[in-house]
Amino acid sequence: MFARDAALAALLVCFASFDGAAAQTANQPPDTMAARVEACTPCHGNKGEGTSDVYFPRLAGKPAGYLYNQLLAFRGGRRKYPPMNYLLEFLPDPYLEAMAEYFASEHPPLPQPAPSEVSKDVLAQGELLATSGDANRSIPACVSCHGPGLTGMQPGIPGLLGLRAAYVSAQLGAWRYGTRTAKSPDCMQLVAGHLTEADVTAVAAWLATRPAPANPAPVPKGTYALPFGCGSQPN
Amino acid sequence: MGLKLSIALLALVAFTTAARAQEKTGDKTSDIVARGEYLARAGDCTACHTAAEGRLFAGARPMPTPFGTIYTSNITPDPETGIGKWSADDFYRTMHNGRFPDGGLIYPAMPFASYTKVTRADSDAIFAYLRSIPPVNQKNKPHELRFPYDNRQLILGWRTLFFSEGEFKPDPGKSAEWNRGAYLVEGLGHCGMCHSPINALGGTSQSDAFKGGLIPMQNWYAPSLTSNREAGLGDWSIKDITDLLQTGVSARGVVYGPMAEVVHNSLQYLDDADTKAMALYLKGIAEASSPPPASSALPNTESSLLISLGKTVYDKNCASCHGTQGEGKPPHWPPLANNQSIEMQSAVNPIRMVLNGGYPPGTKGNPMPYGMPPFAGLLSDNEVAAVVSYIRTAWGNRGTPVSAREANELRSAPLN
Structure with missing residues (x-):
């Protein structure tokens, strides 16, 4: 008798807590990263594909390491953009890592390249710098670090495709003026320091004309050796 | 043989006793250090004395003030550039009286008007903790204050007007818990530094304590802790208050702006008993009677046009999280209906939240907070004013409409 009552009571407790849990779930936001990163979407798009604003990058x-x-x-303020600095100020490392992994694992299609507004000569200069560099001026080719397909390398080197010219040009400028910095040795700061305004315009314009490759994924770590040390991609 | 064994045993006993005794003394020191670390958290020392990505308590964080920039000082035990040569007496004098060991005056950006209430025992524990952290050899940066504020003698005037020295005196008519809460809020927590109106001289009069005010240079409004029409907690449950303080989110609302920093660096580390004591005290200082609802500066026709546009903006951009009736999905998506933070007379905070968005702090109790998107790039000044006017007046909310000009002015508010 007692045992049966106890079992019944236990069962009731189970139901009660089940009901409670269900009600709570229904009244809670989805327990997903997509819901947690909604604050990123007005500028970076729902899946990190970018938006119509040319200064906001595709993620x-x-x-994920990048x-x-x-x-x-x-x-930490090493890269300065107040709206981003403000949003992230009080978020812990593991959460930032989860955000990075979330956007790294999203694969919306790359956008169609927009027709370029610069002349053919400028595009040719951009292509030359991006694919061969300029040894006389100590400028390495973009492809020597960002990969022959410009899709980047795990874990720290980003691909350069699907970015608008305005964004790439603004970032190269930010390195030259010190508002964007990375772990030492800050390889991109060194490279950007050798570029002229004209170089920046040409490279940014040419990169934005590149069509999407068959496989846009970054190549695995160690696929090729970097021409010089880079703090963001330790060997 | 037997004797030898006895001696050996005796020696062993003696050795163990000695070891125990030593352990006990060791424990005592480490107890004080641990207590000091806890109290340093309660005082949020790190918020000012650690620079972004800088070494712990090495200072050099720039603090913009209306009088110029103050750089915080190195409080690591480095003898040359920190407080390594200080005694516990020196440290207590600084906390209690706002003077350096040599008698020099400290700028009141250091909240000594609150820290003066800290007990000698607590001051000693914090000092013991600061002695235990790694020393950092880093010279203090000179302040960049404009004339005449670069003259420290002016601090004497400020002190006469706004500083009264004295440790916290418990109110015998109140419970021990209430007094503990009062001690933390008024003393170490230095809540009054933001939550009291600051006058043109950079001071707060005693009668205005906790009555709210715009934080200079940051352009966030620190609501009154005594008015239930602002952040007064008179009609909050103790659990909602402790949730807010410990995790940053609650059924009634979430922390944002400068308060996110306070929860992140300080309040999330306080134990349940202290948090509850603070909650009890904060609930108690809310005044029973609320001032009458403010009247709007906007003409009626303009208001009703704004509010009707506001509903359209709200239904399109906000309702999916905050609900068509402003009910939200608390604690992560805060309710907007009956949310004091939205209704209060100053509309600075709701406007800024719409423009800048924001994340509550990541805390032990809420390590992956949900965030609010920034709408600065998506909505015009008029739309921002409209949606803020709508949420301030819909669902029984008793706020007033705001103008596009107010929204526009806050677009340039500093973000960090």
């Missing part, structure tokens, strides 16, 4: 499919480094740099 989707970039290496995205995590950027989140840390924004939070």
Whole structure:
């Protein structure tokens, strides 16, 4: 008798807590990263594909290590952009890591390249710098670090495809003026320091004309050797 | 043989006793250090004395003030550049009286008007903790204050007007818990530094304590802790208050702006008993009677046009999280109906939340907070004013409409 009552009571408790849990779930936001990163979407798109604003970059499919480094740099102020610095200021490392992994694992299609507004000569100069560099001026080719397909390398080197010319040009400028910095040795700061305004315009314009490759994924770590040391991609 | 064994046993006993005794003394020191660390958290020392990505308590964080920039000082035990040569007496004098060991005056950006209430025992514990952290050899940066504020003698005037020295005196008519809460809120917590109106001289009069005010240079409004029409907690449950303080989110609302920093650096580390004591005290200082609802500066026709546009903006951009009736999905998506933070007379905070969005702090109790998107790039000044006017007046909320000009002015508010 007692045992049966106890069992019944236990069962009732089970139901009660089940009901409670269900009600709570129904009244709670989805327990997903997508819901947690909604604050990112007005500028970076629902899946990190980018938006119509040419200064806000695509995040989707970039290496998680690269995205995590950027989140840390924004939070710590090494990369300056007040709206980003503000949003991340009080978020812990593991959460930033989860955000980076979320956007790295999203693969919305790359956008169609927009027709370029610069002349053919400028595009040719951009292509030359991006694919061969300029040894006389100590400028390495973009492809020597960002990969022959410009899709980047795990874990720290971003691909350069799907970005608008305005964004790439603004970032190269930010390195030259010190508002964007990375772990030492800050390889991109060295490279950007050798570029002229004209170089920046040409490279940014040419990169934005590149069509999407068959496989836009960053290549695995160690696929090729970097021409010089880079703090964001330790060997 | 037997004797040898006895001696050996005796020696062993003696050795163990000695070890125990030593352990006990060791424990005592580490107890004080641990207590000091806890109290340093309660005082949020790190918020000012650690720079972004800087070494712990090495200072050099720039603090913009209306009088110029103050750089915080190195409080690591480095003898040359920190407080390594200080005694516990020196440290207590600084906390209690706002003077350096040599008698020099400290700028009141250091909240000594609150810290003066801290007991000698607590001051000693914090000092013991600061002695235990790694020393950092880093020279203090000179302040960049404009004339005449670069003259420290002016602090004497400020002190005469706004500083009264004295440790916290418990109110015998109140419970021990209430007094503990009062001690933390008024003393170490230095809540009054933001939650009291600051006058043109950079001071707060005693009668205005906890009555709210715009934080200079940051352009966030620190609501009154005594008015239930602002952040007065008179009609909050103790659990909602402790949730807010410990995790940053609650059924009634979430922390944002400068308060996110306070929860992140300080309040999330306080134990349940202290948090509850603070909650009890804060609930108690809310005044029973609320001032009458403010009247709007906007003409009626303009208001009703704004509010009707506001509903359209709200239904399109906000309702999916905050609900068509402003009910939200608390604690992560805060309710907007009956949310004091939205209704209060100053509309600075709701406007800024719409423009800048924001994340509550990541805390032990809420390590992956949900965030609010920034709408600065998506909505015009008029739309921002409209949606803020709508949420301030819909669902029984008793706020007033705001103008596009107010929204526009806050677009340039500093973000960090």
